[in-house]
Amino acid sequence: MRTIFVENTQRIAIKEGLLSFFDGDQERALALCDVGALVIANHSTTLSVAACHALDAHDVLCLICDPKHQPSLMMLNLYKYHRLTTRLKKQMLWSVERKQTAAKTLLFYKILHQQKHLEHCAIDGFEEMDSILMRMEEEKSFQQLEAQAARLYFKRLFGPYFIRFEDTFINHALNYTYMCLSAVIAQVVVAKGLHPSLGILHDSSFNNFNLIYDLIEVYRPLADFIVYQSTINHTALTKACKKELLSIFDTYVMFDGRKTSLKRSVEFFVDSFIQHMESGTRMHVPEVCFGG
Amino acid sequence: MAYTIFRKKIRALGFYFVQKSVYVKLLEYYDKRIALQRSLENLCPLKGNVRLIYLTVHQYEKGYQIGGEASEAEKLILHDQQILEF
Numbered sequence: 021m022r023t024i025f026v027e028n029t030q031r032i033a034i035k036e037g038l039l040s041f042f043d044g045d046q047e048r049a050l051a052l053c054d055v056g057a058l059v060i061a062n063h064s065t066t067l068s069v070a071a072c073h074a075l076d077a078h079d080v081l082c083l084i085c086d087p088k089h090q091p092s093l094m095m096l097n098l099y100k101y102h103r104l105t106t107r108l109k110k111q112m113l114w115s116v117e118r119k120q121t122a123a124k125t126l127l128f129y130k131i132l133h134q135q136k137h138l139e140h141c142a143i144d145g146f147e148e149m150d151s152i153l154m155r156m157e158e159e160k161s162f163q164q165l166e167a168q169a170a171r172l173y174f175k176r177l178f179g180p181y182f183i184r185f186e187d188t189f190i191n192h193a194l195n196y197t198y199m200c201l202s203a204v205i206a207q208v209v210v211a212k213g214l215h216p217s218l219g220i221l222h223d224s225s226f227n228n229f230n231l232i233y234d235l236i237e238v239y240r241p242l243a244d245f246i247v248y249q250s251t252i253n254h255t256a257l258t259k260a261c262k263k264e265l266l267s268i269f270d271t272y273v274m275f276d277g278r279k280t281s282l283k284r285s286v287e288f289f290v291d292s293f294i295q296h297m298e299s300g301t302r303m304h305v306p307e308v309c310f311g312g
Numbered sequence: 313m314a315y316t317i318f319r320k321k322i323r324a325l326g327f328y329f330v331q332k333s334v335y336v337k338l339l340e341y342y343d344k345r346i347a348l349q350r351s352l353e354n355l356c357p358l359k360g361n362v363r364l365i366y367l368t369v370h371q372y373e374k375g376y377q378i379g380g381e382a383s384e385a386e387k388l389i390l391h392d393q394q395i396l397e398f
Binding site: 021022023024025026027028029036037038041043048049050051052053054259263266267269270 | 325
């Protein structure tokens with residue numbers, strides 16, 4: 021499955037069943053089943069309605085970048101699931117206890133993956149992260165521990181002067197990659213009939229993607245790994261750097277001992293999450309691999 | 313007429329035109345061939361000769377171009393980059 025990065029195309033349409041890209045006299049076409057994601061970075065590109073429907077029918081992720089070249093819009097079909105009302109009613113009735121256990125599991129694995137990332141990059145911090153993980157199992161207030169782990173992790177990874185949300189290349193790259201990852205998760209979450217605003221850990225009334233931000237926690241270290249690798253060859257968010265960051269769509273993770281593509285693992289993960297929230301079964305979490 | 317309909321349907325399945333009566337599709341992994349075969353059996357016209365041959369990308373690339381050149385579709389399929397820039 022290819023990722024198509026659109027920068028020099030005037031029009032995207034469906035022609036003879038293929039996704040066609042027109043740039044003046046030049047025309048290139050791909051079968052929709054060969055496209056995994058479409059990232060449109062050109063603001064003068066026209067996307068036909070037929071193409072929108074075809075992209076949705078073939079589960080192609082469509083991301084549109086803003087004037088600052090950050091992915092900001094995604095196409096989501098909120099009404100695809102066949103028993104949407106039933107699923108939404110169940111989602112609104114998720115018990116507080118199951119939300120707590122799921123949230124704790126998600127943050128535990130997030131910190132575990134951060135620890136593995138530091139270990140893979142041969143960066144100090146294993147013991148400190150280990151002590152945070154042990155405290156997480158014992159203490160009830162685990163959200164503060166997440167903040168402690170994040171502070172330690174980012175300083176060790178990107179340097180002691182790194183501050184998240186500053187106007188720097190690393191933060192722009194992180195935002196870019198997190199947005200791509202959010203889009204993959206959002207597509208699966210709405211396809212399974214869940215509402216992305218009703219989260220378990222994040223509960224802001226100003227955030228329309230609380231649930232997405234919850235489920236992405238486990239995968240964040242994977243995005244951090246790709247950004248960290250890109251900082252070796254790049255110092256700005258150039259086109260070449262963005263293409264490296266877009267490789268997140270083609271990564272593999274381990275799920276229940278099997279190597280699966282990112283999107284497939286998200287599907288298994290969301291299914292397991294839903295079963296845990298609705299029936300109390302044990303939640304299976306993906307295991308992020310670093311370096312292949 | 314049957315050929316035109318068949319051609320339209322296999323293009324929707326992801327087959328790309330290489331030359332007259334020859335179409336190629338890239339499979340992500342080998343197990344997908346079973347589903348593909350079933351789809352083609354359902355689409356196949358009653359009359360006519362339709363053949364399916366499986367090759368690895370390496371075997372395909374080792375083929376020798378005697379005349380003409382590779383089609384745009386072939387160049388796209390055999391592109392070794394996962395991220396294509398258009």
